[in-house]
Amino acid sequence: MKTWTLLFLRVSLGWLLVIWGADKVFNVEHGMAVANxxxxxxxxxxxxxxxxxxxxxxxxxxxxxxxxxxxxYPVQVLLNGASLLAVMQSVIDPWSWVFQGSNALFYPSLIIFAGSLLLIAYRDEDRLVLDRA
Incomplete structure (x- = not known):
């Protein structure tokens, strides 16, 4: 079960980076708006x-x-950590009780970051990978 769970986590987190990257490449206006x-x-x-x-x-x-x-994996943590920091106000206060403009939909950034750290923590137990020795 652990093997398949790590595969599922790795594929879902990696594909999220692909989606975000593709948005920057193919939807430049949106990428610029997000960056700003x-x-x-x-x-x-x-x-x-x-x-x-x-x-x-x-x-x-x-x-x-x-x-x-x-x-x-460390690059993934940096990218997801940057996203987490960018929306930290929404993680701390998802319902805008303290911070104006928070958004509960950004709370999963914390979960994504935790999953990224989990991949590093269990890297040696992940079996279905290309770089396995």
């Missing part, structure tokens, strides 16, 4: 956003298939 609203304009240039999106897709695909996990 949540990331202080970081990468809010079309070419930079497309390159970042393509790299994010590659990392996501590597996570999905379990390739270069010693490198891709």
């Amino acid at each position: 609203k949540f990331y202080f304009g970081f990468l809010a240039a079309e070419n930079a956003l497309r390159v970042a999106g393509a790299l994010q897709i590659l990392v996501g695909l590597a996570v999905v298939v379990g390739f270069a996990r010693r490198w891709t």
Whole structure:
């Protein structure tokens, strides 16, 4: 059961990176709006956003298939950690009782980050991967 659960977690988290990366590549306007609203304009240039999106897709695909996990899992944690920090107000106060403009739909960012850490913690027990020795 653990083998299949780790596979499911890895595929779902990796595919999330692919989806977010593809959004940056193919829906640049949305990517720019997200960068400006949540990331202080970081990468809010079309070419930079497309390159970042393509790299994010590659990392996501590597996570999905379990390739270069010693490198891709920490990158995944950094990317998901940045997303968590960007919406932390909504994690702390999902119903806007304290912070204006919070959104309960961003709470899963905490769960995504926890799952990313879990993949690192159980990396040696994940069997259905490409880079297994």
